[in-house]
Amino acid sequence: MKQYIYTFSEGNKNMRHLLGGKGANLAEMTQIGLPVPAGFTISTEACNQYFENNNTISDSIRKQIDESVHQLEQKVNKRFDGSPCLLVSVRSGAVFSMPGMMDTILNLGLNDHNVKSIAESTKSGRFALDCYRRFIQMYSNVVLEIPMYLFESILEDCKEKYHLKDDQDLMENHLNEIISSYKQVVLNESGKEFPQSPKEQLYSAIEAVFKSWNNERAKIYRKINNIPDEVGTAVNVQMMVFGNMGDSSGTGVVFTRNPSSGEKKLYGEFLMNAQGEDVVAGIRTPKAISELEKIDKPVYDELLKASQLLEAHYSNMQDIEFTIEMGKFYLLQTRNGKRSASAAVKIAIDFVEEGILDEKGAIKQLDPNQIDQLLHPVFDQEKLQAAEVLATGLPASPGAATGQIFFDAKTAEKAKAEGKEVILVRMETSPEDIQGMISSNGILTARGGMTSHAAVVARGMGKCCVSGCTHLEINELNRTANLGGLMFKEGDFLSIDGSTGHVYQGKIETISSILNADFEKIMSWADKFSRLSVLANADSPTDAQKALEFGAKGIGLCRTEHMFFDGNRISDIREMILAKTNSNRKFALNKLYPHQKNDFKGIFRVMRDLPVNIRLLDPPLHEFLPKSKPEMEEMAKVLNISLEEIEKVTEALMEVNPMMGLRGCRLGLIYPEIYEMQVQAIISAALEVQEEDQFTPVPEIMIPLVGNETELSRLKSLAEGVLIDLDPSEKLGKVKIGTMIEVPRACMVADKVASHADYFSFGTNDLTQMTLGYSRDDAGIFIKKYKELKVLKADPFQQLDQEGVGELIKIAIEKGKKTNPLLKIGVCGEQGGDEASVHFFNTLDIDYVSCSPFRIPKARLAAAQAALPQD
C-alpha cells in the first residue's frame, strides 16, 4: 500500500513536495532535535488522490489516518476522547508558503464529554471551555462553512451583556452560555448537531483542508504567485500544546531578524495566555518579543538558541511560531521569513559576514522581483518638513505612498481603474482584500501588528503599509475616518510612510528612494557572477541618468520618436508628414534636425563613454497626427493649411492593422530623408560633444523592423553615406550599425541579415506580437481569459514565450552567428527585465539585455542568479 502519511520523525526538509513546506520543516526541526509537538503529515499525494477520487478520502488513506492517530496516541501517551485527552491541530501545508490562505483548526478532538475531563485534568474549567468555544467556532466556520460573524456576535453580545472588556474576562458561566448558543447556531445553520466524535471531526477537518486548496482566495494567491494548481496541499496533524493554559503559557511569532530593516535581533510578538491565532489575526495587540526576556528568561534563551540553530541550519532568516505550555517551550513552525527588500539585502550581506553564506549564496537568496521595492518612492524630505503627523501606526512595509482613501477593496479597485491613486484604509485586511491591496499605493489599518495579514501581504507585494494605527477610527456606514481628531471622507488624500508608521494629511510628493551601500555591494557581487550585461531602454537625459544610477552598462534602446512629441516639434514633424515633395519634406526635417541633435547631445553627456544605441524612427506617421477634430483645427491653424487637407492626409495614412503597416525601416526606405536627418543628428551630436566636453561618446545606429536582407543593406548604405560625409571614423572610431530583430521573418533569414549587421537587438515586444499573432493593444482581454482557462501560463508580454518566440530567437542567433561570428546580440523588449526571461536569455548566446531603468537592478540580480549553478 502506498504510504500517504509520514510522522514528523520520518520526514525532512527535502520532502517539501510531499509534505508541504510546513510539514517538511516540522519534520526537519524534529530531526535536528528541536522541541516540536509530535504529529504526522498527510502528503500532497493524498490531497491529489482526494481530488482524483471525486473529492472523497479513500479507504486506504482513511486507514492510514487511523493508524497514524493510534501511533500518536502511543507516543504522547494521550488518547482521542480519552484521558489524558489528546487534542490536535489540523493545518494545511502547501509546498510553497501561502500565508493566510489555507485554513487551520485547533483543539480538535474536544466534545461535550471530554471537555469536562480536560477541565478536571488541567484544573481549569475556564481553559477547557475556552478551548471548546474556540474549537466550535473554528470548526464550524472552516468545515461546516457557517459564517464567522454569527459566532462573533454571540461572543460580543455576551461580553456586552456582562460588561466584559476582553475575551480573557470570560468566565466558565459565560463560556457555557456561549457554547450553548454556538451549538444552536450549528444546528440552525447545518441542520445537524455539532459532531461529537473526534475521528469524524478529524476526517472532516482533513477534507476541509483539502477543499480549501481550491477556494477562491487560494486560487487568486496562486495566480498572483504563479503557483501551479496541480501541486496540492499536505495536512499536518499535530498534538495541541496550549499557550492559553494560564499565565505561564503563551504563544508568539518571531522572525530571527528584523524583516523590515534586516537588523540582527529577534523580532516579533507574543501574547501570554493566548493561542497562536490571537497573534496572527491581530485582534489583541501583542507585546514585542524583547519583553519575553523579562517575563520568562529561560524560555527566551531557548527561543534565541533555537533561532540561531534554525538560521544556521537553513542558511536563511526564519519566521518561527512557538508556544509556551505551562513554562515548556515548543516550536510549532519555521519557515523562511518574508522580508522587505532592504532587509533582504542587509541580511544577505550580514550572512556573508557571519559566514552563514558565501557571496554566491547571498545572491541566490535574493528575489529579483523584490529588489524593485528598493526603488520605490520615499517622501520628498523638504515637502515632509511642512507635513504634520496625524497619527503613527506600525511601520509594517517600507516605502511611502500618497493617494485618495477608500474603505473597501472593491471601491479601491474601481478607483484605481478610474486612474486614481489609492490608499486602502481598513480596520484590518483579510485575504478577500487582495485585489484591493493590489490596486492601492499603500495600506493603512487600524488593527493588527507587524505580522498581521496586511503587513505580511503588503511586504510581499512591496507595497507600503502602516498597520495597527490605533488612532484611526473608521465609520464604514458614513464612509468616514477619524484620524488625530480630524474627519476624512472617502476620496480625501492621505499620505503614509511604511518605514516610520507615520500618517500625514493630504498629498505629499514622493521621490525615488536613495540606494544605499548595501544595495551597491549586492549589485557589485551580482555583476561579478553575471554573464549577461544589463543595459537600459532610455530616451532622455533624465532616464539615462536614472539608468546610470541603477548600474546600466549603456543604453540598449534609445527611441527617437518620443523626442518628436516635445513642444512645437510636433508641428515640424506634422509639416514633414504633410510635405508633398522631397524638398518640402527636407525643409521640415531641417527644422527638426537641431532638436534631435540636442536631444542626442544631452544623452551622450550623461552616458559619456558608454554605448548609446539609437533606433531610427519606428512608429507609423499617423501616430503623430491629431485624432480629434479640435486638434485637427488647431493643427490647420498652426501650419496654415486647410482642415480638409489634414483630414485627407489622416484618412490616407489610416491603417487597419497599424502594427503591421508602414513603419520601421519601411519608412526609412520610402522617406530616406528622415533617416538621413536622424543619422546626421546622431553623428553630429557625438562629434560636437566630443569637441565641447573632451570625451568620446559611443553612438550606435539601429534600424528597426528589418525582415529582409535588402532593407538592412540599403539603409546601412544610407547611413554609411552620411558617415562618409561627416567622416567621424578618426574621431569616434567605427560607428556600429545594427538592426532590431522583431519580425519573425528576420529570424528565418538571420544569416543573410547578419552579414550586414554589427549587432542584433531582439525587440521581443513586437516579435511576441507577430509570432503569437497577439496585438498588445487588443490581446489583454483574451490573455486574461487564457490564463484563467490555463491555455497560457504567463502573459507573454511580461514573461518571454520560450517555446515560440524563444525558439525563433535561438534559430536567429544560430543563423546570425554562422555568417557573422562577431555579431553582438542583445534583447531590448520589456521581458529583458523579467526574471524567468533573463534566465532563459542566459542559456543563449546573448550578450546583453536592455530594460527600463527601474528594472535594471532586478535584471542585474537575475542575470547573476542565472549564471550561478542551480542547486
Next chain:
Amino acid sequence: MKQYIYTFSEGNKNMRHLLGGKGANLAEMTQIGLPVPAGFTISTEACNQYFENNNTISDSIRKQIDESVHQLEQKVNKRFDGSPCLLVSVRSGAVFSMPGMMDTILNLGLNDHNVKSIAESTKSGRFALDCYRRFIQMYSNVVLEIPMYLFESILEDCKEKYHLKDDQDLMENHLNEIISSYKQVVLNESGKEFPQSPKEQLYSAIEAVFKSWNNERAKIYRKINNIPDEVGTAVNVQMMVFGNMGDSSGTGVVFTRNPSSGEKKLYGEFLMNAQGEDVVAGIRTPKAISELEKIDKPVYDELLKASQLLEAHYSNMQDIEFTIEMGKFYLLQTRNGKRSASAAVKIAIDFVEEGILDEKGAIKQLDPNQIDQLLHPVFDQEKLQAAEVLATGLPASPGAATGQIFFDAKTAEKAKAEGKEVILVRMETSPEDIQGMISSNGILTARGGMTSHAAVVARGMGKCCVSGCTHLEINELNRTANLGGLMFKEGDFLSIDGSTGHVYQGKIETISSILNADFEKIMSWADKFSRLSVLANADSPTDAQKALEFGAKGIGLCRTEHMFFDGNRISDIREMILAKTNSNRKFALNKLYPHQKNDFKGIFRVMRDLPVNIRLLDPPLHEFLPKSKPEMEEMAKVLNISLEEIEKVTEALMEVNPMMGLRGCRLGLIYPEIYEMQVQAIISAALEVQEEDQFTPVPEIMIPLVGNETELSRLKSLAEGVLIDLDPSEKLGKVKIGTMIEVPRACMVADKVASHADYFSFGTNDLTQMTLGYSRDDAGIFIKKYKELKVLKADPFQQLDQEGVGELIKIAIEKGKKTNPLLKIGVCGEQGGDEASVHFFNTLDIDYVSCSPFRIPKARLAAAQAALPQD
C-alpha cells in the same frame, strides 16, 4: 580579349543568355541550313558592359564591331558605303521575347552618296530613295529621338499635295522632296546634319538599342512579366534583304499553326513590295498567307518546308518573319509563337499525336498562367441571340468582354480604378498603352492585323481583342466613335467577342466558357504526373460545383463565416454577439443552427464522397456588427434594443489590430457555444445527407489560428464531445480534426500541435501577414514601393515568400511529422494556386494545395510541371 561578338555561324539556340532569343535563333537557323541573311550578334554581356562603362561603348567592343563588319563585308561581298553597297538592320534581341518593346533600325548604311549607287545597281531610283526616306525617319526617331509625327506629317502633306493615295504611289521626285524636308527636320531638331558615315550610324544605332533596354515601355513589360532588369539585351546586325524591291519582293509574318485556334495550318500575313515593319505596325492591311501560294508557289513551298523543319527542331509552334528579295526567300527570325490558351492546349495535344512531343513534354510546354484564359467568359448565347452585330473586326484574342468604352489608356486606367468595366477603343495600340490594356476587359482597334501590337499583347495577357475593325471611326477630339453608322460617346457600353471578331451594342451578359475535351485531356495528363493534389477553397454549393468542374479533389477550405452574412442570419449572429449570458448566446446560436446545417448539406450534396474541410468561425466578431450609424439604428430596431447598447458593444469589441485580436480559436475557447453549434451542424448535416441521399459525405473539422498546443487539444476535446453525442463514427467513419497553421508560433511548436491533429493546413495568407509583419489591408502601398525599389521581387501575398514563410513551413512540417508521421499536410492560402509557389510546395512533404475554383486548372498544371524533371 573577351569575345563580345558572335557571327550567326558561331552561335546556337542554347546561347540565349548571351545572344538573346533572336540572335540565338538566327544562329540556330543558320546552323540547320536555313536561308538566313548573314550577320552577327553583339552579346548581352556587351550590353551590361555598356551600362557598367557609364553608358559608353568601350574601345575593345568598338574594335570587335569593326572587325565583325569587315568579316561580314567579306562574306556577302558587299561594302559599307561601297559597291555593291552593304546595308544592315540593327535589332535588339533580349533573352526573353519582348515584342514591340525594343527598337529596330533598317537600311542602315545609307547616305546621300551611296543612295545613288544603290539606285544605279538596283536600277530603281524610287526603291533606293524610299529606303533612304524610311531609314532617315527610323534612325532619327530611334537614335536622335525626334518625334515621329514630324516625319509622318511631311509624308502626309506630300501625298496630299500631289493627291497620292498610298506610300507606294510616291515617285522619285516626291521622295527627294521628302528626304530633303526630313533632313531639314533633323537639322532643326538635333542641331546637326543627318550623319553620313555608316560606321557612325552603326555605333549610334547599337547604343540606342542598349539604351532602349531601359526605356519606360521595356521596364513596364519586364515588370509585368517578371523579367529581371539585369539580363540586358543583345544586338543583331544583319545584312538587309529587301521586301520592297519591286513586285517579286515581299515580306511576311507567319505562325506555323493558328495561334488562336491551334489549327495545324500556316497562319499569318504578308505584303508584297514592303518591308517587315509595314506588316507588324498594321499601317497597311496585309494579305492572308494562303494568298502567297497563288502569287509565288516555290517561295510558299519553301516557307512551308522551313516551318515544318523549325517546328520539329524546336518542338514548339514557331512565329517566323520572312522576306522575299526579288524571288529569293529569306528567314529573318523564328521564335516560339505566342498563342491563346486554347491554341496552346490543341497544339500540345496535336504535337503528341504527331510524335513531336510526348505527354510530359506537352505538359511542360503549357503555361499555367495562360490556362486561366480557358476559364474566361463567353457571351451568354441566349442573350447573344437578341444582340445585333454592329461591325466585325479580326478575332485577335479569344474570349468575350463587355464594358464602357474609353479612348485612351490613361482614361481607361482611371475608369478601372473607379470600379468600371472597361473596353479600350483605339485606332491601334502601342507599347505606351500597356497599362490601359491591363485595365481593360477587352480591346477594340480600328487598324492592325492578327499580328498587330494589340493582338499579340492581348493574347499574351489573355484579354479578349478585336483588331482591324475597319468600320470603326474614332474622333479623338470629340471623344466619340462611329460604328456601323451609330455614334458612341466615351462611357457608352459595347460588347466584343475576340473569338469571332464581332462587336455588339450595349451590355451582353457573359458566362464562363465551357471547357472542351482537349482541356480535359491535358488536365488528365497533368494529374497523371502530379504529386500534389489540388483542392478548392469554396464556401457555397455554387463554388463547390465550379470547383468540381475544374477538377478539385475535394474542398480544402470551406469558410463558415460567409454563410453568416446571408439574409437575416446576420441578425441572429448579432443577437449572439450582444448576448450577455451563455444561455442567451445559445438561444441565438440555436436560431443559426438550422441555417448552418443546410449550408453544409448543400455543399456535401455537391461534393458527395470527396472531403469537405470546414473551418470553424474565424473572423473577429466586430466584423458582423454594423459600421455606420444608420445601420446601427436599423439593427437596434430589428433586435429591439437601444442604440446606446449597440454602440457600447461595438466600442468594446473595437480592436487596434484586429488581425491579431480576438479571432479564430480564441473565439472558440472563449465562446465554446459557437464552435459546439458549428460542429453539431457539420455532423448532423453529414448524417442527414447520408440518410436522405444514400452516400457518405466526408466532413473534416478545422480549427483556425492555433498557436499553442492547449488551444488545439481543448477545442479538439470540445469537438469530440459533440461527436460522442452524435456518434457518427459507425456511419461516417472517423471524422478528421485538424488545424490551420497560420501563426508563426504554431510552426515553432508544430511537434506538440501535431500530436493533437489529423492534418495541418497552412493558411499562407495569415502566415505571410504575421511572418513578414505585413498587414494585407495596409501593405499594398509599401509592397508596390518595395517592388519598385527592388526590395521585394514579388508580392508575397501572390507568390509565397520561400525564404521566410517557406522556411517556417519547412520547420513546421519537419516537426509535425516527427510526432505524427501520419499527419496530412495541405496549403490553403491564395498562393496555393500560384505557379512558382506550387513548385516550391512540391519540394516539401505536402499532400495538397487548395485554391479558389478558377485557379484549380492552373494549379493542376503547375503541380504536374513541378513533379516532372526539369530540363
